[in-house]
Amino acid sequence: MPGAPVAEPVEAPAPGVSRRGLLGFVGAGAAGLALGASAGLAGGIAVGRANAEAEAAASVYDFYGTHQAGITTPVQDHLHFAAFDMMAGSTRDDLISLLQDWSYAAARMTRGLEVSASGAVGGSPEAPPDDTGEALGLPASGLTITFGFGPTLFEAAGDDRFGISARRSPELQDLPAFLGDDLDPLASDGDLCIQVCADDPQVAVHAVRNLSRIAFGRARIRWSQLGFGRTSKTTAAQSTPRNLFGYKDGTANILSDDKPALTDHVWVQEADQPAWMVGGSYLVARKIAQLIESWDRVRLAEQNRIIGRSKGEGAPLSGGDEFTQPDFAKTDAAGAPSIDMAAHVRLANPQHNGGARMLRRGYNFVDGNNNLGRLDAGLFFLSYQRSPEQFVTVQRALSTDALNEYIRPVGSAIFAVPPGATPGSYVGAGLFA
Secondary structure (H helix, E strand, O other), X not given: OOOOEOOOOOOOOOOOOOOOOOOOXXXXXXHHHOOOOOOOHHHHXXXXXXXXXXXXXXXXXXXXXXXXXXXXXXXXXXXXXXXXEEOOOOOHHHHHHHHHHHHHHHHHHOOOOOOOOOOXXXXXXXXXOOXXXXXXXXXXXXXXXXXXXXXXXXXXXXXXXXXXXXXXOOOOOOOOOOOOOOOOHHHOOOOEEEEEEEOOHHHHHHHHHHHXXXXXXXXXXXXEEEEEEEOOOOOOOOOOOEOOOOOEOOOOOOOOOOHHHHHHXXXXXXXXXXXXXXXXXXXXXXXXXXXXXXXXXXXXXXXXXXXXXXXXXXOEOOOOOOOOOOOOOOEOOOOOEOOOOOOHHHHHOHHHOOOOOOEEOOEEEEEEEOOOXXXXXXXXXXXXXXXXXHHHHHHHHHHHOHHHHHEEEEEEEEEEEOOOOOOOOOOOHHHXX
């Protein structure tokens, strides 16, 4: 199962896995990778590396398993997310070989190894190295690499480029437009995605850099995002983190040991379609700009009212502590609801959304300043669900959220995340069976 420590590295590529694409890091991928690559990086390297060194023995997660790692795995401190488009003229064989090469490299990097046996320094001095080398000497640092397929991989403008349109999941549709969306098409969508999480930001960046390099000639980065400071937890042992508005985030998140909730709300089941997605999940990625300067001028009582929780302890305004269930029927002395009718906590709660729940793995981001001199910052929201309809239901309920005055969704994407790979195979193999 993903999240279980492993000890033995896999040195040899899986049968049939090509090595094409392991040499040469040039072209459009490099330009795409530069997006956001400096923001938040320097400040976190020292702390992230110290934590990774101290916990190296317990921070190796197996790439292979029933489910892909990076979903229920304990949420790491750093994220590098990248969406890719297949190159014009690429073939079905190109797509399959890319997924094989990516799986081979990911299985090595998640164990703290270089992308190939020759790596950064073991090959010919007259040829570019297989590995870029910036992670040499660093432990695996809890690295997980999770792959997903976007709607356009199956059909783009009516073109079934790879002969897989008939196998597209009926659930994998473009998300509908939501109130308040101000989406940048250059920061949305994509044929493929890679979610890389680690406790050392350099390890995370190294993984995306090398996977992009491997993709050269077959796929290129469409957009990417760095994240820091997780905004959710997936284990009871993890403390509840805070978002950039200063509030605890993810108190009621689905946890990795809640098997009934994972079955009902996260993992695609045998009764669902298509069969190749059983054991997988659907990933929604949303880049949400937070209007930091405006929020910082709001009085504390009003901030609490908007969220529906206290800023300090994170308790619902109906009383209790952080983990007390909100009492939406409770009123104050004046007869008004203790938790405002437009409070985020009320509108997002499963009680008001037909029981819809999601597993969240979001991160904060700061991409410097915008052209007005304000912080270009916010939440990179990531949620996993058995059906995208769970996200759509909750998002539509948030149309009257008082928080909407202080946030603006600027990027959006949806991906089918297939089940985990088995040794000797690769992620997504069931799609082509």
